[in-house]
Amino acid sequence: MSSLTVRRATADDSRRLSHLVRKSRAYRGDYAAMVDGYTVGGSYIEHHPVFVAVDADERVLGFYALLLDEAELDLAFVADAAQGRGVGRVLMDHMREQARAAGLGAVRVVAHPPAEEFYLRTGARRTGTVEPAGRIHWARPELRYDIA
Secondary structure, three states: OOOOEEEEOOHHHHHHHHHHHHOOHHHOHHHHHHHOOOOOOHHHHHHOOEEEEEOOOOOEEEEEEEEOOOOEEEEEEEOHHHOOOOHHHHHHHHHHHHHHHOOOOEEEEEOOHHHHHHHHHOOOEEEEEEOOEOOEOOOEEEEEEEOO
């Protein structure tokens, strides 16, 4: 991944990040309602640490959002075409560095069920289950990255 750069997202990235979320293969079928019309807004990007992985041509390969006050990974997506190339691992390593720099001891993840295995492979551990609520009609794995 020598041509991969992780940089802070800007409000100008909003449209590309929103498109990546809405087009994700991981959210087809029963999960589609969760991302239908979803927007990663410019104000969200400006108020939270959102980092984007881009290639040498500035194509978005993935991104994540870390909520510092909640010590929680709020969003993490890798473009379908970039999956299996190490982008997600680079993003999770970067997220842990940001969490460490912010003084967090751990980061909570409420995972999309098909993504649980990815989080486990990148160092998270399972801590429980979040029961269905609101628009989400399925249980989700709760995980934690220990930062210290």
